Amino acid sequence: MAIFDTKTLTDIILVALAGGIIGLDRTAAGQFMFSQPIVAGPLTGWMLGDATTGLIIGIVLELIWVMDIPVGTFVPADSTILAVWATAVAVLGSAGREPLPVIGFSLLLTVALIPATMRADGFIRKWNSRLAAAAEPTPGEHAGRRLSRAHLSGIAVFFLKSFVLYLVLLPLGLIAAHLFSGLPMRFQGSMSLFVKLLPLLGIASVVRRLSIKTADGFLLIGFVTAATIGLALRAGFLLVMLVAATATWVGVKYREGRS
């Protein structure tokens, strides 16, 4: 079977266009969080006909990268590109097979993508330095026109960065997924297990940044509450979460009242 038929090539271009637009929300425009993996993943999956795969990938990547924060000049890994790319590779690369192993494999491949996305982002931000010189008003020209032109052209630059990266990286990902499908079944099984364990790594990444303690008291309170009510009393998942959150909130208020 050919990896790149007309439909796949069309899908790659569509994903590159949509990914470029979604990526603008990350830095250049809005920041309404449509670019976060938890939204960008399912959006891409839905566009390609498999929103669930996008949701699984989005949730996992969101947990892992949510605390990678853009402070000052630090440029974090572009989790939008990781989510859109991994979803497209998993959906287009699974081709009717069991999706979980391909999902795991595409998530593993995102590790290799991180330096590329960070370098591309760094390059664009250096390139944008030229816009400042182009923005300064000159006598005789309609004031502000140069500024508007220079500033808004930054949007096109950010879009082009993502668009080009998708066009280059998506075919490579699909070739990798094709090669993966020829590996022994044990590899496929290992990638399914990988997907199941990744949320634990994601939770660990968040806990590590939210608390200075490894075994934080509030984490343990939530755990014990859920294990007691959810596993012993068989209460519903969301009800358990609500009880855990409410108990913590009451505890916080009580502590505030005492201090």
Add this chain to the structure above:
Amino acid sequence: MIQASWSFDRMQTLGFAYAMLPALRRLYPNGDELTSRINLHLEYFNTQPYLASFILGAAVRLEEGRASGRNRDADVRGMKAALMAALGALGDSFFWGALKPFAVAAAVAVFLAGLWWAPLVFLVIYNIWHVGLRVWLLFLGYESGGDAVSLVAAFNFTKLARNLKIMSLSLLGGILGMLPLWRAEFRLPVPVAGPFAIAVGGLAATLGMVLLLRAGGTPAKLMFGLAVVCVVLAFLGAV
């Protein structure tokens, strides 16, 4: 769109000047004065993008006073310089460090319970705060003329950030406690162990990874290491 032309050396400078343009054009119909005011706003600027609206509102107020002659000595440059670093730190720790992980924790709980609308939960929780504060801060900045005390008095970012972090930790603990009941794709293949053993095992594995991250590991390195462990387990016949 304050970050549309974000660069390492000028950061949000162009974005702030661009956001000021409509007000400056209205206040300074004279071309030369307008050019001079645009140049002033093309000096270095960087803060948390949402809290920039407070500084924006304040800058418009000061420019208004200056243009009308009520306050010719209004120090817009000084106000921007004084507020941008402080609001940057405040906004980063509240929005990126507390609100976002809380919205994610709530959405992940919804997803692992088997419901598809987790992304909507995330967007609603985050944007109610984000959009609400962005609009409100613009007006507060305008009314107060950049008085940071009024901002801190009206909204205790630090306290709310701390409480949201606590809630996030509790939710994540709850999610780990419900590990045996996660949606099918994430249910661990451990048929012999009971639900409590699986939950405790999940908690122990998570805390082990927290330790590795504290010891200098990165999420990328741990992802790779986890994949190696999974492949080894698969070849040992454990999967």
